Amino acid sequence: MIRFGLCCIFHEEPIKFRHATAKGISKLDRAGQLDKLSEIALHNANSLLNALRFADEHDIGAFRIMSQMLPLFTHPDVGYDLDDLPEADEVKQVYGSVKQFAAAKDIRLSFHPDQFVVLASPTEKVVINSIKELCYQCMLSELVGAENVNLHMGGVYGDKPSAIKRFSKVFNTLPDYVKSRLTLENDDYSYNVADLYPVCLELGIPLVYDVHHHRCNPDGLSVEEATRKSTETWDACGREPHFHISSPRNGWDSSKPQPHSDYIDVNDFPECWLKLDRKITVDLEAKFKELAIERLRNDLQTVKH
DNA sequence: GCATGTCAAGTTGTG
DNA sequence: CACAACTTGACATGC
Numbered sequence: 001m002i003r004f005g006l007c008c009i010f011h012e013e014p015i016k017f018r019h020a021t022a023k024g025i026s027k028l029d030r031a032g033q034l035d036k037l038s039e040i041a042l043h044n045a046n047s048l049l050n051a052l053r054f055a056d057e058h059d060i061g062a063f064r065i066m067s068q069m070l071p072l073f074t075h076p077d078v079g080y081d082l083d084d085l086p087e088a089d090e091v092k093q094v095y096g097s098v099k100q101f102a103a104a105k106d107i108r109l110s111f112h113p114d115q116f117v118v119l120a121s122p123t124e125k126v127v128i129n130s131i132k133e134l135c136y137q138c139m140l141s142e143l144v145g146a147e148n149v150n151l152h153m154g155g156v157y158g159d160k161p162s163a164i165k166r167f168s169k170v171f172n173t174l175p176d177y178v179k180s181r182l183t184l185e186n187d188d189y190s191y192n193v194a195d196l197y198p199v200c201l202e203l204g205i206p207l208v209y210d211v212h213h214h215r216c217n218p219d220g221l222s223v224e225e226a227t228r229k230s231t232e233t234w235d236a237c238g239r240e241p242h243f244h245i246s247s248p249r250n251g252w253d254s255s256k257p258q259p260h261s262d263y264i265d266v267n268d269f270p271e272c273w274l275k276l277d278r279k280i281t282v283d284l285e286a287k288f289k290e291l292a293i294e295r296l297r298n299d300l301q302t303v304k305h
Numbered sequence: 306g307c308a309t310g311t312c313a314a315g316t317t318g319t320g
Numbered sequence: 321c322a323c324a325a326c327t328t329g330a331c332a333t334g335c
Contacts, residue, residue: 007327007328008327008328009327009328009329016330017328017330018330018331019312019328019329019330019331020330020331021311021312021313021330021331021332022312022313023311023312023313023331023332024312024331024332064327064328066327066328067327067328068328072313074313074314075313075314076313076314077313078313111327112327113327114314114315114326114327114328115314115315115316115325115326115327116313116314116315116316117314117315118315118316121315121316123315126314126315129313129314130314130315133314150327152326154315154316155315155316155317156316156317157316187326188325188326189316189317189318189325189326190316190317244327256318256319256324256325258324258325258326259324259325259326260326260327283327285327287328289328
């Protein structure tokens, strides 16, 4: 009933994704830049396919794809189009294999743009860059068959309702291939489920419920209530609910419960998720990645809940 | 080789 | 006011 999701990378399994720095790339001439970026893009595409094979063999039903699959794609100076890469055809072919494999094995794919993507920002330039990044990730989502591109609302700027209004306004201007993939996740400082639920319903955006963030940043809702509200937003578009879980590295009593620990403490796993009589996705945000999934699965079976 | 400092980008809270 | 935290360490440089 529960499919567990792995986020971005592996801890022990030797499947690696490569990066590039703008500084390093800038030193090359344009042809050299595209050669290197192409090489990394093809490497990462093959790693993604290997990641899905691993997932299939280990009963992992979801995988989050790292934003840097195509490094520096939206960078103002060294950014590029997929077709600029010498190996664009090979890269696209591997993406096609990824899409086919994920569909055949029912592995749910998602993206999680990083903190620089803030549609609610009052700074126009930040919004423009954010939209550019979302267009990139949604374009890639189409090629590899990813369902979700999951966002945070971002900053408050001293006035939550105004920030949410700015978000809505920008959201409505986005092209369909972007709009149809975006989801909103409650965060650990600013926006909780109570804040996001109304705007998610209004705009038809599914709400990804992160129970760890909810515990760091409570809103008066119980875990059960927040789970129900989130589930409702997924039902509204006929899709499978998607949740996140992690455990605090320094324990719940510390002043900083936000940092993630190596594994998931089975006691942090909401009992109500086990009782939902339906298929759900739970991404594990834990440093030890595939090892954490194996351990949690084991703990859930052996530890009385 | 291996150590260590650095890396495009936003926003918030802590020490 | 610098730094860590956020979905993630890897790359570049210097010895």
